[in-house]
Amino acid sequence: MLRKLLIGTALATSFAFSAHAADVKEVQMLHWWTSGGEAAALNVLKQDLAKEGYAWKDVPVAGGGGDAAMTALKAMVAAGNYPTASQMLGYTVLDYAAAGVMGDLTETAKKEGWDKSVPAALQKFSVYDGKWVAAPVNVHSVNWLWINKAVMDKIGGTEPKTFDDFVALLDKAKAAGVIPLALGGQNWQEATMFDSVVLSTGGPEFYKKAMNDLDEESLKSDTMKKSFDNLAKLVKYVDPNFSGRDWNLATAMVIKGDALVQVMGDWAKGEFHAANKTPGTDFLCYRFPGTDGSVIYNSDMFGMFNVPEDRKAAQVALATATLSKSFQSAFNVVKGSVPARTDVPDTDFDACGKKGIADLKKANEGGTLFGSLAQGYGAPPAVANAYKDVVSKFVHGQIKTSDEAVTELVKAIDDAK
Numbered sequence: 329m330l331r332k333l334l335i336g337t338a339l340a341t342s343f344a345f346s347a348h349a350a351d352v353k354e355v356q357m358l359h360w361w362t363s364g365g366e367a368a369a370l371n372v373l374k375q376d377l378a379k380e381g382y383a384w385k386d387v388p389v390a391g392g393g394g395d396a397a398m399t400a401l402k403a404m405v406a407a408g409n410y411p412t413a414s415q416m417l418g419y420t421v422l423d424y425a426a427a428g429v430m431g432d433l434t435e436t437a438k439k440e441g442w443d444k445s446v447p448a449a450l451q452k453f454s455v456y457d458g459k460w461v462a463a464p465v466n467v468h469s470v471n472w473l474w475i476n477k478a479v480m481d482k483i484g485g486t487e488p489k490t491f492d493d494f495v496a497l498l499d500k501a502k503a504a505g506v507i508p509l510a511l512g513g514q515n516w517q518e519a520t521m522f523d524s525v526v527l528s529t530g531g532p533e534f535y536k537k538a539m540n541d542l543d544e545e546s547l548k549s550d551t552m553k554k555s556f557d558n559l560a561k562l563v564k565y566v567d568p569n570f571s572g573r574d575w576n577l578a579t580a581m582v583i584k585g586d587a588l589v590q591v592m593g594d595w596a597k598g599e600f601h602a603a604n605k606t607p608g609t610d611f612l613c614y615r616f617p618g619t620d621g622s623v624i625y626n627s628d629m630f631g632m633f634n635v636p637e638d639r640k641a642a643q644v645a646l647a648t649a650t651l652s653k654s655f656q657s658a659f660n661v662v663k664g665s666v667p668a669r670t671d672v673p674d675t676d677f678d679a680c681g682k683k684g685i686a687d688l689k690k691a692n693e694g695g696t697l698f699g700s701l702a703q704g705y706g707a708p709p710a711v712a713n714a715y716k717d718v719v720s721k722f723v724h725g726q727i728k729t730s731d732e733a734v735t736e737l738v739k740a741i742d743d744a745k
Contacts, residue, residue, distance in 0.1 A: 351641045357630075358387040358404070359415035360397040363576040365598025369663035376649045382642055387411060392575045393516035394704075405429055410633035412643050416462065417704030418453035419712075421631045425456035431632040431640070433460040433647050442651060445669035447692055450627050453705070462629040463650040464668035466660050467688055470593040470626065470700050471524040471619040474579065474600070475612040479506055479588045488617040491528050491558060498565045501588040509562060510578040510587035513571035515720035517578070519702035521591040522559050522719045528618030529555040532696045535622070539701040542711065542745075548738050556722060556730035562591075563723055571724070582611070591616060593626070593703070597664030597680055606678070613680035615687070623691035626703035627668060707741075714740035 355377055361370050374384045389397035394417065401414050410429070424430055437443065437460040443451065446464055454462040473488075483504045488494040498508035511517060527535040530551040538546035546552065567587075570578075579599040581587035590596060600611050607613055630650055632643050649655055656667040661676050666684040670692075674685045691697040699705030701715050718737045721727045727736055 350638060352639045353381055353642065354383045354385055354639075355413070355642050355646050356385040356387060356411045357413055357415070357646075358389065358397060358401055358411045360389055360391050360394045361415065362388050362390045363392075363574075363599060365576070365600075365602040365662070365664065366595065368602055369598060369659050372659045372662060373646075373649060373655065376652075376655055377645060380645050380649070382645055392512075393514065395516075405633070410635050412635060412639060413463075413630040413632050413646055415465075416629050416631040417626060418629070418699070419704055419708045421453050421462045421629055422456055423709070424631060424633075425461045429634055430456065430459075430461035431634045431643060433463065433632055433644070434458075436460070436644050436647050440648065440651060442669075445671050446651075447668075447670060447688075447697075449625070449692070449697055449699070450629075450668055453627070454629055462631045463647045465628040465630060465650055466656075466663060466665035466668050468593045468595060468626050468628070468665045468703070469623045469684060469687070470520050470703060471527060471616040471622065471624045472592065472594055472596070473612075473614045473616055474582055474590045474592060474596050475614065476582050476585050476588060477608070477610055477612050479504075479585050480612060482506075483588070485588075487612075487614050490617050491525075494617045495561055498562075498588070502565060506585075507567045507581065507587040508565035508589065510581040510590040511563075511566045511570050512573035512575045512578045513566075513720075513724065514573070514575070515716040516702055517575055517592070518723045519716040519719040520593060520700065521562070522555070523624050523700050523702050523706075524591060524616035524619055525559050525562070526552070526555045527622060527624060527698070528616055529558055532622050532698070535624075535698055539706045540699055542707060542741060544738060544742075547741065548734050552734050552737070553730040556733045559719070559722065560730070593700075594664040594666075594680070594684060598662060599664075601662060601664065607680045613683065621687075621690065621694070622696040622698065623687050624698050624700045625688075626700045626705045628665075710744040711741055714744040 389400045450464045454464050483500040485497050485500055488497050501508035534551055537543040576599055578590050579596045582590045583600060583603050605611055635643055653672050656669055656672045657676050660667050666688055674682045701707055701712055704712055718740050722733045727733045
C-alpha cells in the first residue's frame, strides 16, 4: 500500500533538481521530540550542525508515540516534499525503503565503519537491500522503573525484585496517600508498560516467542492470560485522571513527588535531567521487577530520504554528525538513552546511563535483547497497532477479562498480519 502511494513521487522527485545546483545549507528534520528533555537533547545536534554551517529547519509534530508525525510524513512524501531526514522507528524505515524513497548512506557508513560499531539488532532496521538508509541515534530500553527517592524513603520502600514485591511497594505508597503509579492513559504508554509485564511474567524465552515471533500458542497461553491479570493489578494503582495524559506529564508527577513510580522507557530520564535531578539523590532507576538481565529496546533512527542532489551534502553532514562518538555521548547523556554504537565510553553518563550501557552490552552478548512490540521493534506497524489497541481496551475496561483479552489479541494480530 505504501509502495503504491509513494513510488511515483520517488521517481519524479529524484530528477526534479539539477546536480549542478548550489548545495542547500539547511537540514529539515521531522520529529516528535517536543518535551523539555527531548528538545534539549535535539539541541545538541542543532549546535553541532550549526558549527558546520547548516541551518536547522524544525518540523515538530507532537505526540510521544510518533503516530501523528508518521501521518505528517506520509503526506509530505506523497507530495514529493521530502525532509532531509525524519525520526523513525524500525519497521517504518523498512516500509519506506521498500517503497523506493530512501536515500543511500552506504558510502558514508563504510568510510566511518558503522557496520563494526552499530549492533546487528539495529542494522536490521537501518540497512535495506545492502544499503544504509537510516542513521541510528540511540538505543532506548523500556523495562525501567523511575522512582521518586524522597517518597521511597518516606514509605520505607526498597528495590522490588519480583512482581509481587512491586505490588507490595505500590500498596505502601497508596497507604501513605501518594499516587502509587503515574501512567498516561494512551495506548502506546499502556502497551509499553505491558511489554515489561509480559517479560516479567513469562521470562525471556516467552517474551521472544510471543512478542517478536508472534507464536500463536504463546499468545493464547495461560502465561499471556496471567500477564493480563498482572496488568490489571497495576492499573488499580493509577489515579482517576490518567486517561489521555501525555507521558512527560506522568514523569512530572514522579519528579514532583505527587506519585511514587512510573514504568516508562529511559527517555523519561531526560525529563529528570532537564529538571536538574540526580540519580541516587533525587530519583532511582531500577529494571522492571523480574526483567533484570534482559533489555526490551527501541531505537530512534533518522531515516534519510532520496533528496535532490543539492540537498545531499546536508544529509551526509547530518548522518556523520549523528554517528560521531562525541554526539552519541552528548546527546544520549541528555536524552536518557544509550549510544547506538558500542565503542562510545560511558565516562560522561550518570549512574542510570552507566547501568543502561552495561545492560545493553550484556543483553546483546547473551541473546536477551528484544524488540519492543509497543515501540515498533517487535513486529511491523499494523501488528504493533493491533497490539496497542487490545491492551488499551483492556486497561480501560472495554475488554473485561484476561481470557477475552487473549482471544482478542490473537484475532487482532492475525487480522493485522
